[in-house]
Amino acid sequence: MSPRPDRRPAPDLEFWARQAGQLHWETEWSEVLDRSDAPFVRWFTGGRLNAAYNCVDRHVEAGHGNQVAFHWEGEPGDTRTITYAELRREVCRTANALLSLGLRAGDRVAIQLPMIPEAVFAMLACARLGLPHSVVFGGFSPAALRSRIEDAGARLLITSDGQYRRGRAEPMKALTDEATAHTPGVEHVLVVRRTGTAVPWTEGRDLWWHELVDRQSMEHTPEAFDAEHPLFILYTSGTTGRPKGILHTTGGYLTQAACTHRTVFSLDPGSDVYWCTADIGWITGHTYIVYGPLANRTTSVMYEGTPNTPHEGRHFEIIERYGVSVYYTAPTLIRTFMKWGEDIPARYDLSSIRVLGSVGEPINPEAWRWYRTHLGAGRAPVVDTWWQTETGAVMIAPLPGGPPAKPGSAQTPLPGISAKVVDDRGREVGKGESGYLVLDQPWPSMLRGVWGDDDRYRETYWSRFAEHGYYFAGDGARYDDDGDIWLLGRVDDVMNVSGHRISTAEVESALVSHPTVAEAAVVGASDPTTGQAVVAFVILRGAAAGTPADEVVSALREHVAREIGPIAKPRRILVVPELPKTRSGKIMRRLLRDVAENRETGDVSTLADASVMELINAGLAAAS
Ligand code: 6R9
Numbered sequence: 115m116s117p118r119p120d121r122r123p124a125p126d127l128e129f130w131a132r133q134a135g136q137l138h139w140e141t142e143w144s145e146v147l148d149r150s151d152a153p154f155v156r157w158f159t160g161g162r163l164n165a166a167y168n169c170v171d172r173h174v175e176a177g178h179g180n181q182v183a184f185h186w187e188g189e190p191g192d193t194r195t196i197t198y199a200e201l202r203r204e205v206c207r208t209a210n211a212l213l214s215l216g217l218r219a220g221d222r223v224a225i226q227l228p229m230i231p232e233a234v235f236a237m238l239a240c241a242r243l244g245l246p247h248s249v250v251f252g253g254f255s256p257a258a259l260r261s262r263i264e265d266a267g268a269r270l271l272i273t274s275d276g277q278y279r280r281g282r283a284e285p286m287k288a289l290t291d292e293a294t295a296h297t298p299g300v301e302h303v304l305v306v307r308r309t310g311t312a313v314p315w316t317e318g319r320d321l322w323w324h325e326l327v328d329r330q331s332m333e334h335t336p337e338a339f340d341a342e343h344p345l346f347i348l349y350t351s352g353t354t355g356r357p358k359g360i361l362h363t364t365g366g367y368l369t370q371a372a373c374t375h376r377t378v379f380s381l382d383p384g385s386d387v388y389w390c391t392a393d394i395g396w397i398t399g400h401t402y403i404v405y406g407p408l409a410n411r412t413t414s415v416m417y418e419g420t421p422n423t424p425h426e427g428r429h430f431e432i433i434e435r436y437g438v439s440v441y442y443t444a445p446t447l448i449r450t451f452m453k454w455g456e457d458i459p460a461r462y463d464l465s466s467i468r469v470l471g472s473v474g475e476p477i478n479p480e481a482w483r484w485y486r487t488h489l490g491a492g493r494a495p496v497v498d499t500w501w502q503t504e505t506g507a508v509m510i511a512p513l514p515g516g517p518p519a520k521p522g523s524a525q526t527p528l529p530g531i532s533a534k535v536v537d538d539r540g541r542e543v544g545k546g547e548s549g550y551l552v553l554d555q556p557w558p559s560m561l562r563g564v565w566g567d568d569d570r571y572r573e574t575y576w577s578r579f580a581e582h583g584y585y586f587a588g589d590g591a592r593y594d595d596d597g598d599i600w601l602l603g604r605v606d607d608v609m610n611v612s613g614h615r616i617s618t619a620e621v622e623s624a625l626v627s628h629p630t631v632a633e634a635a636v637v638g639a640s641d642p643t644t645g646q647a648v649v650a651f652v653i654l655r656g657a658a659a660g661t662p663a664d665e666v667v668s669a670l671r672e673h674v675a676r677e678i679g680p681i682a683k684p685r686r687i688l689v690v691p692e693l694p695k696t697r698s699g700k701i702m703r704r705l706l707r708d709v710a711e712n713r714e715t716g717d718v719s720t721l722a723d724a725s726v727m728e729l730i731n732a733g734l735a736a737a738s
Pocket of ligand 1: 350396397398472473474475476477498499500501502503504524587588589601602603604610613614615
């Protein structure tokens with residue numbers, strides 16, 4: 115019997131083959147896309163390559179060893195210039211160090227580091243050896259680090275003694291030790307000395323970076339890996355309490371990372387100075403600080419600290435100093451700049467800026483205009499880039515030089531990408547209508563699964579529009595009258611706080627793990643600066659009833675910071691007698707959002723007990 119012909123719409127495979135052809139492959143692929151096992155797909159089947167070789171060595175071999183890869187600037191003002199030749203030496207030494215610890219292709223390495231060059235060396239050394247890395251954002255708590263180490267089964271943790279935060283040296287190793295005390299699978303902890311902070315030390319397990327790495331050979335011959343070899347795992351919040359380990363592989367990811375970086379910013383490796391302000395702990399840092407820019411032989415700026423240390427002009431000063439021509443940041447920072455005032459950027463020479471990028475959440479037209487006026491001299495194109503941890507690289511964005519940009523719209527899918535806005539039955543909506551954003555064709559940098567949980571992968575992304583075979587992004591979107599796409603925010607229980615994804619369920623489970631809390635419901639309330647702010651409603655246990663509310667509230671905020679990390683700390687916690695629930699017991703967050711945003715409460719007819727909202731409102735009025 116001959117197999118049924120595949121009638122599904124296919125992406126432009128020739129386009130993607132051409133893009134992949136810009137990388138160095140040790141062995142050419144035999145098939146561009148294999149989706150015989152959809153929703154699991156394979157790109158560039160049979161191809162073999164080394165991601166680190168593509169990001170580093172090949173540029174040195176082509177005679178660009180003296181080009182700067184990173185102008186790095188530490189928060190206290192120390193600097194380091196790293197050329198491609200030096201990057202190659204550092205990555206080789208780091209790779210040799212990891213080999214000396216007995217790590218072999220396929221072993222997982224957890225990394226929790228500040229924004230220092232060693233973070234890049236560590237990621238690339240892992241890539242070079244085929245060790246999937248799992249980078250954990252520096253602001254995540256020991257408990258969050260621990261669950262990520264356990265889920266990935268990491269054998270090594272790379273961290274630092276401390277990190278600079280707002281002018282202070284904060285401990286890091288002391289915190290990661292709280293995590294590794296419970297993760298016996300971690301055989302070694304490799305520690306970068308950054309702040310000179312005193313650290314607890316476990317003999318035999320803990321190793322100083324400068325002792326182990328610095329004595330290694332600067333030569334290492336990379337080995338090619340299968341295009342589908344896991345490159346990294348990156349945890350992201352979903353709609354349940356447990357973060358998902360999003361898996362990315364090598365060939366397709368690197369192809370799309372490089373291609374989108376080149377096209378979205380119309381990047382010229384010979385003349386541009388590029389700065390992406392993300393942290394390497396997020397996907398934006400992976401794709402647009404490390405893999406995309408380096409694959410394209412970009413000269414980048416990397417900055418360790420916060421934007422207002424020691425003053426609110428720090429970013430503009432850095433742009434002026436290095437002549438940054440492409441600046442890529444998040445709307446939440448743009449709105450913060452707006453709050454600080456336009457006279458601050460006006461003090462600096464920002465005339466080098468050619469393209470401005472935005473990522474992480476919908477950019478409101480006001481912030482878009484401010485960004486273009488005060489950083490882009492009123493003429494630099496603003497590219498609003500929509501994508502996700504799961505998509506690996508930018509999917510929807512206006513291209514510079516394309517049709518006139520619309521403030522607030524990500525506009526159109528990039529070449530090779532297909533996206534649609536559909537209704538809840540999967541039918542495409544018309545112009546001027548809104549619905550759900552789906553990706554109706556596979557793309558090279560798509561996630562290959564949820565680490566260790568195939569069912570969750572199918573369920574989360576592919577079950578909603580299963581009969582159409584669409585990937586469900588979790589975002590609402592709208593077509594305008596020209597058919598351009600406008601993103602409307604999440605349609606699930608995921609909040610977006612300063613561009614960080616935080617699930618309501620995760621914060622709720624942190625809250626109920628506190629002895630005073632009987633029940634909790636969390637919503638994202640809109641906030642002029644951070645996009646959304648975490649607002650929690652809690653019912654206290656009887657025993658806590660006598661404790662003054664402000665004491666309970668501050669204890670709970672600290673508890674959430676400890677359980678997840680300071681980014682998840684609720685802005686407000688409201689103690690309530692009841693929570694609004696449907697008859698099937700589902701919390702009606704919509705009503706709580708009304709309360710959190712100080713609105714009249716909406717339709718309460720589906721509540722099991724319609725008087726609950728009155729009770730909540732009356733209680734809050736009495737307390738304030
Ligand atoms: C890259 C990144 C993904 C979620 C995504 C959406 C929101 C990101 C956006 C945007 C509107 C944009 N999002 N970029 N919404 N316009 N340009 O941020 O990945 O942390 O996984 O977040 O962020 O809601 O679904 P990630």
